[in-house]
Amino acid sequence: MSSTTRGFVGRHTAAERDPRLPPGQYDARHDFPVLSAEVTPELAAADWSFRVDGLVDRPRAWDWEQAHALPRETYDGPIHCVTSWSRLSTDFGGVPLDAFLAEAGPRSTATHAVAYSHTGYTTNLALADLTGGRAWIAFDFEGAPLTPAHGGPARLLVPHLYFWKSVKWIAGLRLLDHDEPGFWEVNGYHHRGDPWAEERYSGD
């Protein structure tokens, strides 16, 4: 439990706090801060591909055209960054991950996945967090192609988890029968990253 800070008056009262904000988050409104640990790569759409393999019946890769031939959806809900900003409304366009997984055919033994980028960034996710209409491969933001700094030409979008799980410059998903911590997870971050449970760091 936190103790009162002398002289601190917040921007809002506790009662006014937007119920869509998970604990410890603030509303960044229209800001969309960029956070990544590396230099933004120059990755052309023509050089982009997305592969699903590991514990699947039909490992395969999609190029830009093939991925765009899949059914499109939009996501306009909130996103939450572990550094404490949230953005309550967004407008991403892309393809549900379910569509890719349906073509690859996850095996019954698959429980987790490592999502990885074209730069080698990795993160771990439970398969249950990637299925059921809760994850997408996003190509657009607010009607325009995703910029490179925001993960363009394509990023993973898993908005119900902290945004470090939404891998920029997404290259693939490897399905596993165990949880294998990724880049931030071996550097002290939580394995799942549920903002509503404030799973920011190891042991939260």
Added chain:
Amino acid sequence: MTETTMSAGGPGTPPIPAFAAPGRAAPSLRGKVDWQAATVVEVRRETPNAVTVRLALPVWHAHVAGQHYMLRLTAADGYTAQRHYSVGSAPDDEGHIELTVDRMPGGEVSGFVHDVARVGDVLEVRGPLGGFFAWPGDRPALLVAGGSGLVPLMAMVRHRRRRGSTVPLRLVACARTPEDLLYARELAPLPGEEHTVLYSRAAPSGYPHPVGRLGAKTIAPHAAAVLADERYEVFVCGSTGFAEHAGRLLVAAGVPSSRIRVERFG
């Protein structure tokens, strides 16, 4: 270079591309760190827009230079606000950390730090956090700072000096004007250090570097030093715009992106 250890893909499965730069924080820092009540022991103005708060911590974990803490403020009605701030002090400043905070327009946490915080206040902090943008001091480094991006990089400079290290260190610090430059009194290079300070809006008359944005010409000698010694790593910290620009310049100068660690302020 790190090697991927992922084998579960099975035979014939292509390797996942390896992220080249490994984490640098000691494993002991990767466990759980709890909130604790820190006491303000000093508030120091650095520039018109930045103050440093020095905090005494009841529970002390030496950070690795470059790491950050979360700072949490709680109003009387239970409303809380928290932000991440880089540690500017050296890891061997036992029992203490110093956070340098820029005033953000309308910032509810930075505004408090600037206008309200005073010696004796108790503030909740949690850290040290982040194991990637961290320099233990074991290898030569090029540090490229934009504005308050200098804070975590200054922790590296101070770390090197306090240890009496001879590891080569290069610093490129960019500020709007001389009065906006953080830690100006400490920015005279010691042996083994190379510093370049650049101003984007105004510089003293006769200043040897042109006023303006960081350019390829300024980066060139530093990039050449990095390329000449494969132990060098590069740390870039600043606003998104600065970090994107500096990253592009470094890559254009031939520095592999695998040797560049970036921290962006949102």
